[in-house]
Amino acid sequence: MIIPEGKKIYFSSDNHLGAPSSEASKPRELKFVKWLDEIKEDAAAIFLLGDLFDFWFEYKYVVPKGFVRTLGKLAEIRDSGIPVYFFVGNHDLWMKDYFENELNIPVYHQPKEFEFNNKKFLIGHGDGLGPGDIGYKRMKKVFTNPLSKWLYRWLHPDLGVPLAQYFSVKNKAISGVEDQEFLGEDKEWLIQYCRRKLETTHYDYFIFGHRHLPLEIDLNGRSTYINTGDWISHYTYAVFDGGQLQLQKL
Template sequence: METTKKIYFASDVHLGAPGIKNHREHEKRFVAWLDSIKDKASEIYLMGDIFDFWFEYKKVVPRGFTRFLGKLSEITDSGIPVHFFTGNHDIWLFDYLENECGVKVYRDPVVRTFNGKKLFLAHGDGLGDYDRHYNFLKSVFTNKFAQWLFARIHPNCGIGLADFWSGKSRKKNNEIYGNRYLGDDKEFAVLYAKDFLKKEAIDYFVFGHRHVARTVGVGPESQLIFLGDWIQHFSYGVFDGNDVELKYFDTHL
């Protein structure tokens, strides 16, 4: 990476989520952040759940998000790589963003080395065997036959069903976890990171998913960065060539 450029990370924007009061302002705020970093970024990593729901039918994609998709295309057209990790809400993202917006899509964790620092990057869901119920559901959602069956549903019904499921899932998760840090001994991502460090050295784990903005020490020389979200925290991570730091975007447009 260029010494004057930085790498940016953001997660859990949940564009289109049923509980958001003003979808246009929500989208414009995130686009404003992308616009504010585009000249300073060597790369941008979007770490999952950028959409609250996304499904690509053969000839149809969900309506909306035009400002965001346009900004993605502008950034990649300028030569800045944008990396998009699928989360548990936008797990059904296939090749549309790659073909139309020029992003690189990832469905599994990756390890990257920047300026001698090794980063483990993932949305943060389904790591290890800590949440077997969720891992089972994820295996169903990633099943090709299940995806084919869902594609047979008319988009009006399919997307409506997905919005209903999303709302119920969020309500349940808030009741169980909320947006609070549960402690080093209860956070699945922390337990996974500590186990992973037994076999490979990592400087930074960068995760979304939990809607918690927090830096956690998981080893003598290793930290886990929870990226927070763009519903309450408006937070993001920045790698300056040496360290990954959490920052917060001015919520006023």
């Protein structure tokens, strides 16, 4: 993809809408919708890198209540012809085809390569990548197992949705309602993941969310790891103008 003159690509993640409650997350949702409304003027594409919702599960005929302002704005942007891409996070990993069918937004469950203006990108949410985090990786295998999802669908939404929301908010480290601290390059799993990928393939940029911590890390003098932060305490996002990728703050 060649970015037209004056256009930009935007990257955002970790809104966790609905946490710790619908009322408490409403001001954050309004800020996000306003931001979407502003960037649509010069957006060549928009990437949402997961955990847009603090919980999302698609029953056969039901999706979680709420978030109509966000969904409506995304529909408007997509209908205007601006590409929007969604990568599921660990909180909305039970997303199926609702975004694709209703909003015409492709949904990805794994990191994916893109090329913009001859720059190579690897983009994803970031959960479960790199060494360590064995407990979460095991839990993710259980949650993404088709049998687990089939069994969960037998819970009535009035029980299944609030139950999942309760446990999601209870796990503060995952929900991102507490500040995160930078662990150092040798202990950050995503940095280690990026460096291992560079052993076999060159990427100009790695862009992930999940950490709730805005980061811009030089990997080898030719590649950069960007973490987009969150819309809970940092209100940060990344912008690629066709030449450079930078973190920006609302």
